[in-house]
Amino acid sequence: MSQQRPDRIKQMLHYLWQHRHLSTQQAMELFGYAEATVRRDFQYIVNQYPGMIRGHGCLDFDDSTDDKEYVFDVKRTLQSVAKREIAALARTMIKDGDCFFLDSGSTCLELAKCLADARVKVICNDIKIANELGCFPHVESYIIGGLIRPGYFSVGESLALEMINAFSVERA
Template sequence: MKKVVSQEGLLGMNRKKEIVKLLTNSGAVRVAQLSKIFGVTEETIRRDLEKLEAEGQLKRVHGGAVPLSESSIELPFLERTVKNIEQKIKIGQMAANFVNDRDIIALDSSSTCLELAKNIGDKKVSVLTNGFFVVQELGQKHDVSVLCTGGYYNADHHAFFGHSAENSIEGLHIGKLFLSCKGFDVNWGISESHEQQAMFKRKLLSIAGQVNLLVDSSKLNVKALIQTAPLEKIHRIITDNGIEDALVKSIEKQGIEVIISN
């Protein structure tokens, strides 16, 4: 972002206009970043964002703001399980084909990875997860060994986060990681609107051999607030037929396999 030079910071009205411009151009803004740009306190920026949200110009999230659009809002897990459910079921079924006997895999707490869990069948695998419903789904299968991270339980996401969750997987190695995201952009990579989600997924990425991104087409060409990882960290993307051919070619040019569910 270009720094706005001002000895005392812009007047409130002008500053808010500039914030909206920056948000439009970048797809997300952070409080700390805006504080430095405009030379005002973080508390002043938070008040600006509160007013802009009240005016219907943006959506505040933890640590910043995103555009006021459905794709930018982090929905509770139970709402996400029914959103684009047909696509998620097909993606989960397709992703299960890449799980083999004796694999050591990790599944994040996403609703799409839950669909994968439902399709593991009788394969003998070891699964690491921070997702409560993934544990509930796989815990009853005799051939599946489940390791749950623990950590602080988030009731909206039905998942475990925080330093305890991250520290619990220190020193582990995962053969295959399956994860979803809030947004995918070919230049920005994968991103989240929830900071703890992003931090935990970064930790998973650091211990994984192969990374499989499960993402329905509603999340494509979307930038959420916090970058989780650049595109180069991904080995395979499994999505639905809503993806545009041009985007498929752009992804494949970077050496990433694209699988489209039927």
């Protein structure tokens, strides 16, 4: 039975995360995929994940930028079980009435998902986290304003820093 595209993409992204380069031949040998399947999946990855470059018979991370933070959707697919475990552990340390900052990132998004029953105040700089927190009636949530970083879903720049400094938090 052949793997579904999401599973194949996850395997390829995991390999790319570690090695920064994946050729068509490597994908065929490592994962047992047909050449046509690999080529279609490479094109899908380039279209869906900013920061990937399609070369002749390969995929690479785009290292031409000084920004080494990886695109959110790539990071989200990697080590997802470990991220959920970390989030569950972190949730045990959060008490009702706490006020804390959640940074941008896939592990912090997993923590946000664990706050459905919490009565807390959360300040964040991530659109996806703010969206998750907005579903919970007992979570008082704030999103920091500023420039939205395409592909990362986080907010930054000087306006964001000014807003962060306006809050007093117990945890970050």
